[in-house]
Amino acid sequence: MSLKINISVIKSRVKFFFFTCIVFSSIHANSNTPPPKISFHLEQATFSSIVREIERQTPFVFSFEAGWLDLETKFDVAYNDMEIEEIIDDLSSKFGFDYKIENTYIQITKRNPPPDPLQQITVTGYVYDEFKVLLPGATIIDKSTNQGVTSDFNGFFSISVDSGTVLSISYIGYKTFEIEVLNETELEVNLEIKASKLNEIVVVGYGTQKKPTITGSVATLQSNDIVESQTANLSNNLAGRVSGLVINTRGGEPGSDDTQINIRGIGTTGDSSPLIVIDGIPSRGSFERLNPNDIESVSVLKDASAAIYGARAANGAILITTKRGKSGVSILSYNTSYSVAQPTRRPFLMNALQYLTWIDEQKIRNGRPPDFQDQIQDYIDGTNDPMKWADTDWWAESTDLWTPEIQHKLSLRGGSEKIKYFLSGQYLDQDAIYKGKDYGYKQYNIRSNLDIQVAENFKIAVDLAGRVGNRTSSLLSTDQLIRQIFVQTPYELSRYDNGLLAKTSTGNPISSLDGSNGYKESSNRRIDSKFSFDLNLSTLLDGLSLSGYAAFDYYLNIRKELTQPFDQFFFDENTEEYINLRDQTGTVNLFQQSDTDLNITYHLRFNYKKSFQDHSLNTFIAYEQYTREGEFLSASRKNLVSAEIPFLFSGQDTGQTNNGEGSQEARVNYFGRINYDYKEKYLAEFTLRYDGSANFPENQRFGLFPGVSLGWRITEEPFFKSEYITNLKARFSWGKLGNDRVDNFQYLQFYNIEPSYIFQENKQRTQGLLPGDTPNANITWETASKYNLGIDFNIKGRQLAGVFELFYERRSDILAPRNQSVPIYTGFSLPDENIGIVNNRGVELQLNHNNQITQDFSYSIGSQFTFAKSEIEFIDEPSDIPDYQKRTGNPVDFILIYQADGLYQNQAEIDDSVSFPDAKPGDIRFVDKNGDGKIDDNDRIILENSSTPKITYGLSFGFQWNNLGMNLFFQGQALAQSTYRPFDLNQQSFYFENRWISNRETPNATYPAAFSPSDSSFRNISTVWLKSNEFLKLKNIEFSYLLNKPFLNRYGIESLRFALSGHNVFFVYDKVKINDPESSSQTGWYYPQQRLLTAGINVKFKDLK
């Protein structure tokens, strides 16, 4: 078999994926499992109505060319529990046609006399899509020989075949078309789009639904869009693409890039992160680290549609579905990409001259003699002694301009009727921006999703996914490390002329970032497994089935921190010697920690699906339980024998520490759903969930979470006639959902053990018991009532598709400690109590447009817009604070800040106003908000906007010209703001350049005169430091070229795709300028967001026997 040859070729190229080959060759088999049995009765039915009935009951889809078929004749048909083939056979004799069943496609063809079997003919033809656009690169295969060609740039093909053979014409994204070649030698093939948006199957909680019948607010993203950006963090690939999904990338550190994800903004003062469900299993966590190529689809449940997840879904749910096997052609796909990354914005710190000027200006302002006048003059004259008075760009000394990132991805997808498989692997290697040591992140992902049809009515699936994520980083936390770069004085050297590392007055950061002073390693290892079955019980009751799964997820997280002595030199001017200060840099010490977690989910579900003429019903009831057991151990040793033996045994006993503890969680759930529709016109869905969570006391443990949604497809009404509006649907939903994400056991009084007081002459540390939080016996989950009103419409099919939604949510019983109204003298450590109320409302709009300009050129435009505004209705706060400080009526995450009113230009202005006692000209003029004649905390105000954007939007453009494609994706946000405020010794030169110097030189300066962190005009955060986080950026750009020439087939290659892409390419506009506008770090001490330029290649090998 040629396939095997292909595989071995690949094997030698990409050794590390050999495992897929073994599995693959053992399961490549063909079989014909009978399809499910169906029943229906129709009186006086036309062929079309019978087809519609079968399509509704089964996954089968008919394909036929109207014209020759008799669509007028009517028959009474009655099929009871018959296989599809029997039915079609019967229909073929009734209506007179030939047919072919391939997978779920039933190809109806004109009945023809049998051909002469041995006649060799040449068939030529054109392949078009449904808009009559020629399709270059379509594959035409002679099924009897498995020889094939592809259509050329003009969609033209030519193939020599035996008469009577079947040609299969396929093209990615289109339904495969098969035709028996008899006498025709010129063909015109029209391929139909596979999942035209209208009939897309959408993953919803515990099942799938056809898009037209969905009544909730469910947004989806398909695999093609997900892989467009070649980033390692999956959430980066989602940001801006789905309406209602608000994702902010707060940093760019490999392996721990932070993203903040909310659905429709923040609706609670508690945990506002959505529930992430991966392949039906909640609590799998860290979906960002999944291999983007493994994702089939992402669904975002934004309204009551998430109610099926009950007590955990108040913040909405994100459902990730991984790819599964498909019967038919198996495709081996190999993807590799090489990227270079750089910060979207790098900090430019004050240089030596600026820094010394700044310090002296501070001194002069404080009435002290300046220290550096001579040096400043030297710098200006260029006569500074560079050994002693250098000018170091510490950021450039510390970080690389570009850092590489490599990804390899391999997947194999295919199967037969009996066994379907999807196998994949990913290798990712991301370097950190720091110079020197190999800090960064390496990730290995493997996945095997198998579906096995064990018996006619029994299917099982085995999904296994493994991941190892290894992160090596500095001993300092990222914030500390970046701060360490910031606080260097620019006049100090990083290295002497001879390359030796210089000691600096604030601690040279290079020994921390090149690994010479030690490292932190964390290895995240996890195995997710899921064993599921599906048993068709139609022998008991027609339409009944039982399905279930057990998922065992095991996580192991190992951390290691090693400190070691390092070389650092001091130049002694007297002796002219470089003195190594290694002895002052400590000993080899080790800290280790391991966490393990075992998560077990059991799920069992009875499904019942039935159609009665125009009524269809799809229901289930289910039971699910979840348990988690975790444990951690940690230990440390000092004075290791050598840093090369980084294990506990090599350390000393004195000063050793060790610790360990456990944790557990559990949930039990009963739930069910009823979906009903009448002629796919009137739609209704009811869900009910009864959830128990161990986070709450026995009498508060269970809660009932109902959801209702209704839909009306107006275009299905006989009275609705419009040429333009091809689809119009109105939807409404309401549901009650919960949020149980708070600390466990707050209803119990317990005592924590901690190292405590030291007694005895020889100083023995004892243990102590510290009372935990004061128990709250009444604690229970938060409750969200969600309302959603939506309209879906299509104008001229794919020409314009849109979704418009209005939502309102009221969250009550929000869990928060009463720490603003309970006096401190009570001595409580306050537990969470169900006290808060927040409402959240907004609008979403999604519009998509596809168009074909010429036969060679098509384009698409997509856009999404979300506005979400949250408002606190009740929160625990002191009753007598002024209105302008009340959190009630303001967003959940808020900025409380002094109002600045420019800068003081002279002493007279200070004397005439209310100011801080140390105010001087050039300081910030604060507004005495309450007019009490002094500036204090009471003068701060709460701002309307916070760092969570109220408006987010995305715009995507796709262009296809022959085999060349270009995709652009713009992401934007507005109505968000953060304070950016430098701190510590050195800082962005921006603040220097825009500082106040004097009322003559800089009357319009933005920032105060040279300030030190202790100045009250600096310490009291005011609106001077505020910047809007609004931006519009070109988030992704991709150029691709698809090569699918016939000659490639000789090598078993179906296609080659080359792509050049950029991620976070540039800001069309933004206001922050000195940092990435998505950062909310005040000080700039964070790992910057990354711009990524990527070259990638994708090779597809196809099973061509």
Add this chain to the structure above:
Amino acid sequence: MKTTFYILLIFILSTTVACENDILNLTPLDAVSEGAVWDDLDLVNLYVNARYNELPHGFSKWAGGLRFTGITDESYHQHEQPHLRKHTNGGLTSDNLFFFNGFWFDAYEAIRNNTILLEQTETSELDADKISQFRAEARYLRAYFYAELISRYGGVPLIESTFQLEDDFSLERARYEDVVAFIIKELDLAIPDLLDRNKAVGEQFGRLTKGAGLALKARTLLYAASPLNNQQNSTEKWSEVALACEALFERNEYSLSGDYSGLFLNPSDPEVIFFKQFIDEFGEETSNSPEGYYQYTGGHRIDEWRFPNGSGGWVSENPTQNFIDQYETLSGEIPVLGYTGSDDNLQPILNPAATDYDPARPYDNRDPRFAFSVYHDEAIFKGREIEMWNPGKDSRDPSVDFWWNGSVLSYGIRKSLDESWSFESNFGSQQPWIYMRLSEFYLTYAEAQYHLGREDLARDYVNRIRARQGVNMPPIDASGLALLDKIKHERKIELAFEGNRWYDARRWRDAEIDFSQSVIGLEVTKTATAKSYRFYVEETRSYPENHYVWPLPIQEILRSNLEQNPGY
């Protein structure tokens, strides 16, 4: 096959449902549950250990939780000056106490935790002796926090039993006198059950003793009898102070140390009454940002903070020149009476009586406690000479490594430093914090006897301290107001940098004057042949009357009905 499946599935279904209750009934695996604690003497003991651990100590970071040398006339905190400045220039408000606000939070939490023990062990059936001791210790500790609270804030809410979540929390501030009465009542209850000093050894070493009980009683009564809190100058209050001191002295458990410099490193010294020990850890400062206060837990690094720059330290607090001048010469005279001239070049007014003072050798012929308490230019520290001159190793010349750790005023605090510490050390500092030592109570007794008219007794107790081994300063013979000044002066010198000054100057109502003095600094210039000294004003200070008590934290004012102190 089908039947087998059904049976299997029904089996799975029934087993999973059957254990639902077990699934949800979990207990914490990282803590001890309430039921276990109070029925187990060992666990009660652990509970008490953690109560001891809640005691704040004077080595807290920067200016810290308990001791306040940087906001008195003793010293100038060169790193935290901007934060402390509101204390020294009259700018205190209810929302800017910063480091110091945390005590209100910590104290009431500790009060609650100690009260929990008293409530839970009220009817305990465990070993009666041990339980009585634990209860006495909890009473003491609770009293200690109240004593500290009223010293800062005046009257505070007095809480004797724990609140529950559903309670009405509204309370008024108790009067200062009522809290004092409560403290004395509690100490009287506790003292009999506390250990004798000779029992506080071995495993019990470090536990509270009867002596510590009497000492806290005497200190509390002294503050209550002092002018700030005893406007009528009731002598009865002074006799209570004297009685408490006598009860302490009569126990004959403590005696003055012969090693004034070493006693601060030695918790077993006969002078030490109560202390907190440290090993092997740095302290950890946490900022409770929503509340805006700082907490400091664990060990300390006082050596690093107070060592001279040339020995790897930060010289955080610089004794002021004004305070240096307070150290007598060996003849018992204060050498410098004040300064005249321009702020950047002050001329000292020399005391003609101090004939043994040479302005060119200002550190010679001084009270021995001077060299034990302060390091200065030319002092020998860790075997080397301190260099305060520019660009000496310990100076602030910009060419010096870590020049910002050079002393601003050219002095550093030496008292209680452990010179064996080195900055390469991976460990925190090890010396104990001493809450109370005998000489404080000799001086307290002298002050009480002065107010009771027994000047001879007052002089006797002052002179005992001056005559202690290794100090041997000449006796005082003043009487009347001059004697009171001598008592105050002795207290200032003897207890310098131990944190008493802030309490003493306020209770005497001297702070308005003493804490308003400008901070005078010294600049040393070295030439090949000689050194010269320039005195200058580093900072001006003021101390308005409302500063005698601190404002209650804004957070508490907002959450309660408590009345704010006047002037805030």
